[in-house]
Amino acid sequence: RDTVVATPAYSYYDKEYLCAVKIGTPPQTLPLDFDTGSADLWVFSSETPSSSVSMGKAIYNPKNSSTAKLVTGATWALTYGDGSSSSGDVYTDNVTIGGLNVAAQAVESAQKVSSQFAGDTALSGLLGLAFGTANQVKPAVKTFFDNIRPALPLPIFTVNLKKGAPGSYNFGYIDTTQYTGALTYTPVTPRYSLWEFGISGFSIGTAIKNSTVIDAVADTGTSLLLLPLSIVKAYYAQIAGSSYSTNYGAYVYPCNITPPDFNFYIGTAKQVVPGRYMNYGYISNTQCYGGIQSQGTLMFSLFGDIALKAQFVVFDASVPRIGWANK
Numbered sequence: 001r002d003t004v005v006a007t008p009a010y011s012y013y014d015k016e017y018l019c020a021v022k023i024g025t026p027p028q029t030l031p032l033d034f035d036t037g038s039a040d041l042w043v044f045s046s047e048t049p050s051s052s053v054s055m056g057k058a059i060y061n062p063k064n065s066s067t068a069k070l071v072t073g074a075t076w077a078l079t080y081g082d083g084s085s086s087s088g089d090v091y092t093d094n095v096t097i098g099g100l101n102v103a104a105q106a107v108e109s110a111q112k113v114s115s116q117f118a119g120d121t122a123l124s125g126l127l128g129l130a131f132g133t134a135n136q137v138k139p140a141v142k143t144f145f146d147n148i149r150p151a152l153p154l155p156i157f158t159v160n161l162k163k164g165a166p167g168s169y170n171f172g173y174i175d176t177t178q179y180t181g182a183l184t185y186t187p188v189t190p191r192y193s194l195w196e197f198g199i200s201g202f203s204i205g206t207a208i209k210n211s212t213v214i215d216a217v218a219d220t221g222t223s224l225l226l227l228p229l230s231i232v233k234a235y236y237a238q239i240a241g242s243s244y245s246t247n248y249g250a251y252v253y254p255c256n257i258t259p260p261d262f263n264f265y266i267g268t269a270k271q272v273v274p275g276r277y278m279n280y281g282y283i284s285n286t287q288c289y290g291g292i293q294s295q296g297t298l299m300f301s302l303f304g305d306i307a308l309k310a311q312f313v314v315f316d317a318s319v320p321r322i323g324w325a326n327k
């Protein structure tokens with residue numbers, strides 16, 4: 001069964017989830033951040049300035065791989081929603097995830113990385129799982145999922161991230177033991193080549209449902225749950241002692257309080273993000289960084305890891321559609 005373990009890095013607050021990916025011959029294993037919010041597979045490599053490569057970080061060295069081939073003239077450059085960036089050139093090489101192997105997968109080698117990546121001692125790159133039309137290589141290359149898709153029994157992958165514990169990405173099948181209740185599907189509109197879907201409403205704690213359609217993107221590469229400011233304000237209004245910290249540019253709350261659940265609705269199905277999942281880390285002895293924050297000027301809400309770790313999610317490219325279940 002083609003599954004790969006997703007281990008939380010900085011597991012106190014689950015900043016990101018990393019999966020072991022084997023690249024080259026003989027295989028070089030790198031921990032990559034699987035990101036449904038982007039479509040490039042890029043890695044720290046022997047071409048990355050050593051000043052940007054933290055001690056002990058696994059890198060890809062194409063010179064040590066008998067199956068590596070430079071893609072002459074191909075280049076890439078990425079800037080993510082949080083302002084981080086990277087760029088470089090491109091090789092093809094053997095890439096294996098779980099039991100799945102792609103012989104000539106485009107592997108984007110970083111010749112430049114921004115300070116956020118240089119300062120991240122855990123990850124060795126990203127593996128994009130958004131739609132291939134978002135790939136930033138010139139000329140464009142295929143994502144791992146697009147390459148492996150014809151070999152899968154079903155054109156899907158599932159995401160089962162967990163709070164402070166390893167979860168899993170499964171390719172081509174649904175493990176029905178990974179969730180409770182029913183899976184509820186809703187269409188995906190890949191307007192921006194992203195896994196963009198509509199939720200039919202939300203509720204805070206035990207309050208009744210607010211029926212309002214919200215445009216959202218499921219993004220495993222984003223740590224938080226980013227929502228419209230009006231909803232964020234209504235949420236923190238339920239937490240005595242919470243406030244907006246201009247210092248952090250974020251809502252914070254007293255760590256000794258368990259926040260209310262945040263519930264979102266897929267059709268009529270209620271999907272729960274438990275309040276105990278909302279602690280994104282201590283910023284002092286008493287104040288904690290909230291897992292729900294404002295989406296600001298973004299044209300959609302971002303359902304990042306704070307929401308995803310409470311759910312079992314099916315990313316189904318056949319329609320496309322996305323399926324949600326509590327667990």
Ligand SMILES: Cc1cc(CN)n(C)n1
Binds near residue numbers: 036038081084219220
């Ligand atoms: C590195 C990275 C990935 C993502 C989500 N797609 N962000 C916001 N930053």
